[in-house]
Amino acid sequence: xxxxxxxxxxxxxxxxxxxxxxxxxxxxxxxxxxxGYNIGVRxxxxxxxxxxxxxxxxxxxxxxxxxxxxxxxxxxxxxxVTNWSPAGDEFSLILESNPLVDFVELPDNHSSLVxxxxxxxxxxxxxxxxxxxxxxxxxxxxxRGDNVTEIRMKFIKRxxxxxxxxxx
Amino acid sequence: MAIFSVYAVNKSGxxxxxxxxxxxxxxxEKTFRYPLDCVLKIHDExxxxxxxxxxxxxxxxxxxxxxxxxxxxxxxxxGKEIIEYLxxxxxxxxxxxxxxxxxxxxxxxxxxxxxxxxxxxxxxLSPEVGSTGIExxxxxxxxxxxxxxxxxxxxxxxxxxxxxxxxxxxRKIYEIYSDFALKNPFYSLxxxxxxxxx
Numbered sequence: 001x002x003x004x005x006x007x008x009x010x011x012x013x014x015x016x017x018x019x020x021x022x023x024x025x026x027x028x029x030x031x032x033x034x035x036g037y038n039i040g041v042r043x044x045x046x047x048x049x050x051x052x053x054x055x056x057x058x059x060x061x062x063x064x065x066x067x068x069x070x071x072x073x074x075x076x077x078x079x080x081v082t083n084w085s086p087a088g089d090e091f092s093l094i095l096e097s098n099p100l101v102d103f104v105e106l107p108d109n110h111s112s113l114v115x116x117x118x119x120x121x122x123x124x125x126x127x128x129x130x131x132x133x134x135x136x137x138x139x140x141x142x143x144r145g146d147n148v149t150e151i152r153m154k155f156i157k158r159x160x161x162x163x164x165x166x167x168x
Numbered sequence: 169m170a171i172f173s174v175y176a177v178n179k180s181g182x183x184x185x186x187x188x189x190x191x192x193x194x195x196x197e198k199t200f201r202y203p204l205d206c207v208l209k210i211h212d213e214x215x216x217x218x219x220x221x222x223x224x225x226x227x228x229x230x231x232x233x234x235x236x237x238x239x240x241x242x243x244x245x246x247g248k249e250i251i252e253y254l255x256x257x258x259x260x261x262x263x264x265x266x267x268x269x270x271x272x273x274x275x276x277x278x279x280x281x282x283x284x285x286x287x288x289x290x291x292x293l294s295p296e297v298g299s300t301g302i303e304x305x306x307x308x309x310x311x312x313x314x315x316x317x318x319x320x321x322x323x324x325x326x327x328x329x330x331x332x333x334x335x336x337x338x339r340k341i342y343e344i345y346s347d348f349a350l351k352n353p354f355y356s357l358x359x360x361x362x363x364x365x366x
Binding site: 041042043044045046048049050052054055129130 | 317318319321339342343345346347349350357
């Protein structure tokens with residue numbers, strides 16, 4: 001068994017246990033988001049320490065760094081960045097494959113479960129630690145019958161409990 | 169020896185971590201006979217030399233230990249008041265260690281917070297946007313390097329002025345810190361790090 005499969009199995013065990021504990025898809029989604037958030041606030045330090053990327057100048061750069069560096073580093077996949085809103089504050093990450101959902105099939109009684117919602121929390125938590133408030137959600141999910149998995153990210157605002165490092 | 173201390177300060181200026189590695193070079197131990205020829209006074213809960221500088225004992229040095237037993241503020245190890253103890257001729261001859269007073273945690277916190285504020289002012293004074301803030305403070309005795317991460321953690325390293333390769337060291341410390349912040353789920357972010365052996 002490779003490391004990736006252990007990861008998929010672990011994540012699967014986590015989600016099924018949450019489903020048993022909460023018996024409510026909405027609640028499970030919330031818990032996954034919270035857990036993801038806690039992972040994100042820590043993961044950002046590891047990411048910054050190992051990748052030595054500097055501060056992104058704008059949201060487009062952020063999107064590129066997330067897709068090409070972060071996803072590559074942690075999940076081994078490179079989603080594509082598309083569907084920019086006219087204002088440049090929203091974009092989509094299209095994932096051709098998602099290691100979390102290898103071999104997973106959602107049963108009918110869990111139709112509103114967002115299985116990979118942990119990822120949304122991770123992205124939200126990580127960006128919050130670098131002073132960006134964002135909204136992250138899945139707009140398409142292969143587990144629910146769509147062709148691709150799409151994560152929609154929207155920039156809310158710059159957080160002003162800022163670093164005194166001369167950033168604005 | 170060339171690296172004197174490592175500190176980590178969080179976003180709000182509080183200490184997360186401190187490690188001091190300096191050998192106290194400025195210490196002098198002497199055997200004294202009654203009466204004591206230095207004048208001592210109490211300052212900040214410590215007994216310090218106010219007059220009588222000689223033989224490596226300087227004004228401002230604190231009394232660190234008597235006969236090998238570390239003192240506790242202005243009391244000896246067994247609870248007697250030092251000044252009274254030293255007035256008693258039956259206690260002599262005794263050996264006293266004087267030296268630069270070791271800073272308590274609280275005392276270290278103050279300069280660290282001050283540095284944090286200086287750092288903030290430093291970045292605002294920058295003529296260009298996007299300054300990294302104070303990177304290095306140099307004196308004749310030491311250099312103070314500071315590295316601020318994008319998440320607001322400041323890693324501060326005090327080194328010998330001739331020491332090189334500090335940038336790498338700072339990155340390495342950042343990596344190690346991120347490992348600790350990550351891999352221990354019980355560690356709450358921005359809280360002081362309790363590490364054995366430090």
